[in-house]
Amino acid sequence: MMRTEHSDRSRLFASLQTIAEVRDAQREMLSQLPLRVVTFHQGADILVEGDEATDSCLVLSGLVCRYKLVADGKRQIVSLHLPGDLPDLQSLYLAYSDHGLAALSPSRVAFIPHEALRGMMDRDARMAALLLKTMLVDASIFREWIANIGRRDSVQRIAHLFCETFVRMRALGLVSDNVLSLPLTQAELADATGISAVHVNRVMQQLRRLGFITSRGNHHRINDWSGLKRAGDFSAAYLHLRQPLSAIGL
Amino acid sequence: MMRTEHSDRSRLFASLQTIAEVRDAQREMLSQLPLRVVTFHQGADILVEGDEATDSCLVLSGLVCRYKLVADGKRQIVSLHLPGDLPDLQSLYLAYSDHGLAALSPSRVAFIPHEALRGMMDRDARMAALLLKTMLVDASIFREWIANIGRRDSVQRIAHLFCETFVRMRALGLVSDNVLSLPLTQAELADATGISAVHVNRVMQQLRRLGFITSRGNHHRINDWSGLKRAGDFSAAYLHLRQPLSAIGL
DNA sequence: CGTGTTATTGACCAACATCAAACTTAGTGG
DNA sequence: CCACTAAGTTTGATGTTGGTCAATAACACG
Numbered sequence A, B: 001m002m003r004t005e006h007s008d009r010s011r012l013f014a015s016l017q018t019i020a021e022v023r024d025a026q027r028e029m030l031s032q033l034p035l036r037v038v039t040f041h042q043g044a045d046i047l048v049e050g051d052e053a054t055d056s057c058l059v060l061s062g063l064v065c066r067y068k069l070v071a072d073g074k075r076q077i078v079s080l081h082l083p084g085d086l087p088d089l090q091s092l093y094l095a096y097s098d099h100g101l102a103a104l105s106p107s108r109v110a111f112i113p114h115e116a117l118r119g120m121m122d123r124d125a126r127m128a129a130l131l132l133k134t135m136l137v138d139a140s141i142f143r144e145w146i147a148n149i150g151r152r153d154s155v156q157r158i159a160h161l162f163c164e165t166f167v168r169m170r171a172l173g174l175v176s177d178n179v180l181s182l183p184l185t186q187a188e189l190a191d192a193t194g195i196s197a198v199h200v201n202r203v204m205q206q207l208r209r210l211g212f213i214t215s216r217g218n219h220h221r222i223n224d225w226s227g228l229k230r231a232g233d234f235s236a237a238y239l240h241l242r243q244p245l246s247a248i249g250l
Numbered sequence C: 001c002g003t004g005t006t007a008t009t010g011a012c013c014a015a016c017a018t019c020a021a022a023c024t025t026a027g028t029g030g
Numbered sequence D: 001c002c003a004c005t006a007a008g009t010t011t012g013a014t015g016t017t018g019g020t021c022a023a024t025a026a027c028a029c030g
Helices: A006-016 A024-031 A113-125 A123-149 A154-173 A186-193 A197-209 A227-230 B007-017 B024-031 B112-121 B125-150 B154-171 B187-192 B197-209 B225-231
Strands: A036-040 A045-047 A055-062 A062-067 A075-081 A100-103 A108-113 A180-182 A214-218 A219-222 B036-040 B045-047 B055-059 B062-067 B075-083 B099-102 B107-113 B179-181 B211-218 B219-222
Touching: A006 A024, A006 A055, A024 A113, A024 A123, A036 B055, A036 B125, A055 A113, A062 A186, A062 B125, A075 A186, A075 B125, A108 A197, A113 A123, A113 B075, A123 A154, A123 B062, A123 B075, A123 B125, A123 B225, A154 A186, A154 A197, A154 A219, A154 A227, A186 A197, A186 B154, A197 A214, B007 B024, B007 B055, B007 B125, B024 B112, B024 B125, B024 B187, B055 B112, B062 B187, B075 B125, B107 B112, B112 B125, B154 B187, B154 B197, B154 B219, B154 B225, B187 B197, B197 B211
Parallel strands: none
Antiparallel strands: A036 A108, A045 A100, A055 A108, A062 A075, A062 A100, A180 A219, A214 A219, B036 B107, B045 B099, B055 B107, B062 B075, B062 B099, B179 B219, B211 B219
8 A cells, every 4th residue: 555646646637638538627526536546567457357346546657457367277268458547447337347457567556445436426517428438439449359369460459459558658758769669478479469479479589580670689770661551450549549640759 | 311200219219128128218218319210221321331321229119230341342241220110329428430330231320419318318318328328338349249250260250240239129129030130241251250252151050050040031930049049159158149049038 | 695586489289260162950042 | 842042061181379387598686
């Protein structure tokens, strides 16, 4: 349990701002949300499938994912969450979780009581619409992932994932110098894209060979954005960003 | 454009009832929604990606899907929608559609003006929660599809899809005699599960050989529910049904 | 330094895709 | 009612992508 800092709140504003206009009234309400901050180690479960939640999570720092387990212990990561994201807002309305939530890197996460969120939504229709919209964009990203995993080959899949994450991070102002910091092991990339860890390695080499990216550990410099975009069959429409890509320099 | 019948409304009630309690007050409001009914031929697009909608759709009869197109003209079906479903409720809050909507069989669809839906949600918090919940269950199904396509083999995928559809149809009372009527061609099954049409054929044969189902055209008799369930690694939790499976005879 | 994790490599193989043709079915019009 | 057609299904042969296994190399960290 840790203290809340100003920048924690601003992450949430920044994230919401990417998809809708957050007015002062809403900003004010958000700044009064009670946050219980917890730090998780890399790999730690934040919640597991079947959990009944009384709080929703807000990612403050690090990288968080939602995942599902299938037969034979295989894992599928169904979403990645950046600072400012509310990765299990749906627990407000769904009795128990149909997925796990885990920290992919050391992460600070704030728990917000459902009552607080619900109260805020009841009091303020604009706020309700705002949070609703985040859930709907979430769903839109799921749809794209279904298409990505179902109908794109391995190079396209990985390229697409990089594009998506790059755009989302840029929209949050988390990218400097075109370097995408993605603290995912290749095994985790594999779980996110539905391919094997070994093959992820080969695909990454290919993306480097093609000149799209240069990797140093988890830091990937995007050398050829339009090439990567083309390789990943990527179009940002499904992210429903308020600003055009040009506004974030892409 | 066709007349609205009583049973059209009851489909919507029935569908909502599967995930939440619909009280008389809500039932009353729903029965006053203005519906503009349109019939679509098999294969017809109801709306296409990029459309800006002023209405949301309600499936009255038939089978409807949401789909995305990727490079090379490949198609991925991202969801199937049964009578009573509201397949593009998200258009209430997202400016334009990130996917297409098409009739997989001859279908009657009702268009409901956004204003009417929004008005209803604004006036009645319980109604808002009800519709919100349908969107969240929708998203939960997306997550399961990601896991299905990403981490299950072709037999599991198809079996899982059959299980899901069977359960959803049973919950709506649309199944008699354990026969699942699924008006999908094998090419469409392929687009829904991310495999090739030819391979779907072989998988179907395998499911028949294993004694799980018996097919006559689009009518599939489920001969061994627990076998199919096991083969598809299926668990209904993610459907967030109000009633346990035992309540619908499974 | 050891030690554990992650990345990389190569050999091999299985699952699934692709292609092309034949067959079945359902619908249509004479 | 039947021939005709188009759509969908089935089959076999063949090719490719990507999975699996096992070993090695590169890091990261105490």
